[in-house]
Amino acid sequence: MQDRPTSIELLEAAADFVDREIVPILDGQRQFQSRVVANVMRIVAREIKLEDPFVRSEVRALSKLLAHPEPHVHSLDDLGKVAFKLNEELSEKIRTGAADSGAWRAEVLSMVRRSVEDKLRIANPRYLESDVALRKEAIEQD
Amino acid sequence: MDTKEMTQRLTDFIREQGPFDKVTIENFSKMPGGASREIYSFDCAMERAGEVKRRAMVMRQDPGAHNISSNRRDEFLVIRAAFEEHVPVPEVFWISEDPAVLGSSFFIMERVEGETLARRLLRDAAYAKAREVMPAQLADILARIHRVDPVAHKLDFLSEPGDNAALTEVQRYEANFRQLALEPHPAFELAFRWLLGRIPKTPRKTLVHGDYRIGNVIFGPEGVRSILDWELAHVGDPMEDVGWMCVRAWRFGNDRMPVGGLGTREDFFNVYERASGVPVDPEAARFWEVFGNLRWGIITISQARRHMDKFVNSVELASIGRRTAETELELLNLIQIATS
Structure with a gap:
């Protein structure tokens, strides 16, 4: 085991430093690139925090959608490989028209949306939040 | 090729294109741009029969001699066609596809000042x-x-x-x-x-x-x-x-x-x-x-x-x-x- 701080705490400290101390003293391309650096560190921190539960629920949902028994794998690495295979199988089904219409299409759309939303919860949670707000606004207008 | 050499060759190129009696290039600098192209900015004074014309210019160059798929000429011609149809585009001046000039294809056009962000x-x-x-x-x-x-x-x-x-x-x-x-x-x-x-x-x-x-x-x-x-x-x-x-x-x-x-x-x-x-x-x-x-x-x-x-x-x-x-x-x- 490793000592504290955790990897998340380390990354957040580094990202805070870049945002607070480096970004303000630079300009132009360098300033922009250092914002990107801080953002990348925050993505990694969120991934360490969230990827385990996300990939577990993705594998569970995809197995159900594709009518497979739930696989007996436990490590994050193996789960990732299973999720990859299941997403490939789903992609092939979509490509050959199996999700063009009908009840299964609705299930596929909501499954794919969940996966995409989980990717955004790691890559860009603010984008997801503003998208949810916009859609809510659009529904209220109708 | 260093900046001095580049400026000299560009000066000679523009003088031949005119043709002008004398060409002076000032403020030559590389602009921050995409990785797929190189853009240089400069001010050009062109003299013919005692009359001097000054233009702000940019040069767009292919990234290297090894890039086979140069489409600088195509881009040059499309911009010129758009200009003729009164689309607001930079005025394009000259193009060179001779690698002897600057190492790879380039063209020169008007520099339009303003913001792009x-x-x-x-x-x-x-x-x-x-x-x-x-x-x-x-x-x-x-x-x-x-x-x-x-x-x-x-x-x-x-x-x-x-x-x-x-x-x-x-x-x-x-x-x-x-x-x-x-x-x-x-x-x-x-x-x-x-x-x-x-x-x-x-x-x-x-x-x-x-x-x-x-x-x-x-x-x-x-x-x-x-x-x-x-x-x-x-x-x-x-x-x-x-x-x-x-x-x-x-x-x-x-x-x-x-x-x-x-x-x-x-x-x-x-x-x-x-x-x-x-x-x-x-x-x-x-x-x-x-x-x-x-x-x-x-x-x-x-x-x-x-x-x-x-x-x-x-x-x-x-x-x-x-x-x-x-x-x-x-x-x-x-x-x-x-x-x-």
């Missing part, structure tokens, strides 16, 4: 007037671009999609996607199926800019000054440019305004219709908007690949790989609105 346009108080006038200006200019006759201007080198521009483009990007993506993307598969089921018939074939978005516009506080980046110009369905203009990524968070974060689709279509005399079919525009978001999604994959395949070492390009999910979400939104 879309975020400034959307947020800075200085551009309040520009925000107001630009949606209509951009629709009007787009109609003018689509009036440029590729035959009359001898632009026969432009890629031509055949009878079904939409299907050709979808298939081209699907091939790119299959080659580039390192993992499955079910959201993109859904988008491809949606598009393939709704291929619009293309009654018009026109010049298409190919990258018409606010990031490729030079603007000032008063509005549009110049349309840039013509290297993706081709012949195709003019609605492709309309859809691309509506892609979510160019709104920079200003999502209530679908056209570049500045205006509504309805207003944009209305001005375009009045300027072009051709009605906009909203379904065709929607098709090309979905296609545009998908295309941008595939570009995010290819940008990240340039880092991963070690063509460049760039944290920016690497991080763009994690923006693919943004386009996936937008595609799901568009597909679900259109089918509900």
Whole structure:
């Protein structure tokens, strides 16, 4: 085991430093690139925090959608490989028209949306939040 | 080649092109730009029969002698054709494809001063007037671009999609996607199926800019000054440019305004219709908007690949790989609105 701080705490400290101390003293391309650096560190921190539960629920949902028994794998690495295979199988089904219409299409759309939303919860949670707000606004207008 | 040598060779080149009695180049400097091209800025004084003319200029050069697929000449000719049809573009002056001059192909055009950062346009108080006038200006200019006759201007080198521009483009990007993506993307598969089921018939074939978005516009506080980046110009369905203009990524968070974060689709279509005399079919525009978001999604994959395949070492390009999910979400939104 490793000592504290955790990897998340380390990354957040580094990202805070870049945002607070480096970004303000630079300009132009360098300033922009250092914002990107801080953002990348925050993505990694969120991934360490969230990827385990996300990939577990993705594998569970995809197995159900594709009518497979739930696989007996436990490590994050193996789960990732299973999720990859299941997403490939789903992609092939979509490509050959199996999700063009009908009840299964609705299930596929909501499954794919969940996966995409989980990717955004790691890559860009603010984008997801503003998208949810916009859609809510659009529904209220109708 | 150092800057001094480059300036000297450029001076000689321009003197021969004129021909001028004397040419002086000042303030020669490399501009920050994309990795796919090199751009230099300079001021040029040209003297002939005792009369001196001064112009602010830029030179666009291919990145290296090893780049075989030079399309500088094509770009030069398209910009010149657009200029002749009164599209606001930089005036183009001279082109050289002789590697003996500067090592690779280049052309020289007018330097248009102004701002290109879309975020400034959307947020800075200085551009309040520009925000107001630009949606209509951009629709009007787009109609003018689509009036440029590729035959009359001898632009026969432009890629031509055949009878079904939409299907050709979808298939081209699907091939790119299959080659580039390192993992499955079910959201993109859904988008491809949606598009393939709704291929619009293309009654018009026109010049298409190919990258018409606010990031490729030079603007000032008063509005549009110049349309840039013509290297993706081709012949195709003019609605492709309309859809691309509506892609979510160019709104920079200003999502209530679908056209570049500045205006509504309805207003944009209305001005375009009045300027072009051709009605906009909203379904065709929607098709090309979905296609545009998908295309941008595939570009995010290819940008990240340039880092991963070690063509460049760039944290920016690497991080763009994690923006693919943004386009996936937008595609799901568009597909679900259109089918509900």
